[in-house]
Amino acid sequence: MTIISGVITVFIGRKTEIRILEREYERDGSSFVILYGRRSIGKTTLIKQFMQGKDSLYFLSTEEEEGQNLQYFQSLSFDKTGLEILSSGNKLEWQSIFDLLTKGQGKTIIAIDEYPYLVMSSPGFSTKLQRIWDEMLKNRNVMLILCGSLIGMMYSETLDYSSPLYGRRTAQINLKQIPYSDFADFFPEKSDEDLLTIYAVTGGVPRYIELFQPGKDFIENITDNVLKKGSYLYEEPIFLLNRQFRETRTYFSILKTIAEGSHKSSEISSRLNMKQPSIGYYMNGLMDMDLVEREVPVTEKNPEKSKKGLYRIKDNFSQFWFRFVYPFRSYLEMENTTPAIEKIRTSFIDSHLSFVYERVCQEALKEMTGAGFFGNRISRIGRWWNLKEEIDIVGVDRDNVPVIFGECKYRQEPMGIDTLRELQRKASTITETTDRIFVLFSRKGFSKELQNYSQRNKNVFLFDFFKRII
Incomplete structure (x- = not known):
């Protein structure tokens, strides 16, 4: 994540991910990296930080038709190389552009962000890219990065056994939230209690952290960024689910049910009038997004088969939203934030912050044992x-x-x-x-x-x- 203060830009965290990318960059010959994770998690910032000072091209795919994406890719390639053949007067195919971009002696990085949009505009695009990689790029001094927020599609198009690109990657990064151990770097003037209070809402999601201004108190930040209609986080869980899943209502209902205190699969299915076996399908999707986790007693010898599993909301903001925002939506729609703020003032610590503290303590102990x-x-x-x-x-x-x-x-x-x-x-x-x-x-x-x-x-x-x- 990048924090900007005046004209000073500081990149915080992501040491492990940067090391992986640098290792792949130093690899002899070609490298092929898959980078994926939920929206706002910092994928684009990570890529741009890594590419600084290197021979590189960053291309952001859009939801337009493939032809328009191709034109934009060609335009960026012309800006980078200055080759007349890449000018807008010539219509080239993907393979020709990749060929012209990678003929140099030094390693060239080509990063394609929001790769799923290319696939949606052209369902056979992964097969096309497979051919380009197998026949040309794998034998050149190039580093190809495919990045995307649609986790299910990134997996099916790049990592799944049935994908045309299966087996081509040299590394993959499933970008997670920034750990609490790096959180203090974002707010160096804050006390331990203030840091944990903010973290209990934002978690380690870089975009959420950026919204919280150090000069404002906690309630002001919550009001401006979460409770006010039209604010960035006002409907964030809904946006997250709409972006990832078709059956948004089912996923939303499951999250809401867990947030309200039902943690067993049988309890959740009963409350939602669903067949228990089908719950697992939806839970897998929510766990892939790091919104939910399945927890079993740590002493269980076969955790996957344990019947003691409990589902809990893993994402701090989602838990906060379902507890302190969603129940007051009728008031908030009328721009009355008072009931929600009163609830936060009276029960935030006992019903939310204390549980976040437990998870962070557990995280700290894991880091200590790892060291x-x-x-x-x-x-x-x-x-x-x-x-x-x-x-x-x-x-x-x-x-x-x-x-x-x-x-x-x-x-x-x-x-x-x-x-x-x-x-x-x-x-x-x-x-x-x-x-x-x-x-x-x-x-x-x-x-x-x-x-x-x-x-x-x-x-x-x-x-x-x-x-x-x-």
């Missing part, structure tokens, strides 16, 4: 629950033995030792091992008694917000 903070024995981290109780964070080792146990409390008072005692009791009910690590995250720090206990017991780790104190 070897607890050694190299932890294989998975997630939630655990049974019919009677649950634990916010559990980490299991390679033998599926629970080793790490964590609790996250977003409260106004310091965490006391009773929270640790309760966590230790729960841990003893799911594992007999005495080699246990306890990790506690707290919004407002810890009681002196708990801090003293942690200093005496090296298996107890305390994190004030996300910063370790002991």
Whole structure:
């Protein structure tokens, strides 16, 4: 993502993705990268950042006819090369233009953004591109990037076994939301609480983050960007679904049902009067977009087959919208934002922010274990629950033995030792091992008694917000 302040432009995050693109650029000969992800996730910005200073051509496909896209591609190619044969007076085919673009000695990058639009304007375009790649481009010093927001079509046209382009890619990037660990770079002056409050709405979606102005308070930003008719995020979940799916109403109803508290497949199908097996089809589409996740207790040995799976909204903004915007649409349509704002003021922390805090704590712990903070024995981290109780964070080792146990409390008072005692009791009910690590995250720090206990017991780790104190 790019943040602009005055005349200074700063690109934040996406280190892994940039490394992948640079690796493909350094590859001898040709490379073919597939880049896809939901709208507003930062695909175009990533491509343009990567292409800076390199011999490259960026082409944005449109929903026009193929012939018009071809004319535009030829025009861009003429601007880049200055070759008279590419001028508007000559009508060339795709293969001829690609040929003229890639005859140089150095590596040329050709990025085609919103590739699905080309396919929609010409259903056989992927076959055409396959021929161009096989007969010419794969033997040249070229890097081809196909990018798109229509995730299902990107998969079916470029990654699926039945696609004409199957097997040609040298790398693919499914661009996800920016992690919370990079979020502070967007708002360097904000406190931990202010950062988490914004993140609970925007998540890691770059376009959403850009809308929140540091000089305005939280309610002002929510009002201007979400609650006001015509604002960018006023109907964002509807736009997302309309763009990706034909059966928008069904997907919308499923999201709404989950947001209202139904998490089991049987509960969702019952409320929507749908056959339970058909729910899986729609869930797969929502999970492909990173809007929904299926969660099972982390100790399950076969997660895919587990009958304990629960569906939860993964996207912070969608969860916020269904909880604090959609129920007040009648008021908002009359430009009355007061009821929605009052609901946000009174229940935002308990019904939304505290759950986001738990997920971010879990994300932070995953990053710590990945960096070897607890050694190299932890294989998975997630939630655990049974019919009677649950634990916010559990980490299991390679033998599926629970080793790490964590609790996250977003409260106004310091965490006391009773929270640790309760966590230790729960841990003893799911594992007999005495080699246990306890990790506690707290919004407002810890009681002196708990801090003293942690200093005496090296298996107890305390994190004030996300910063370790002991």
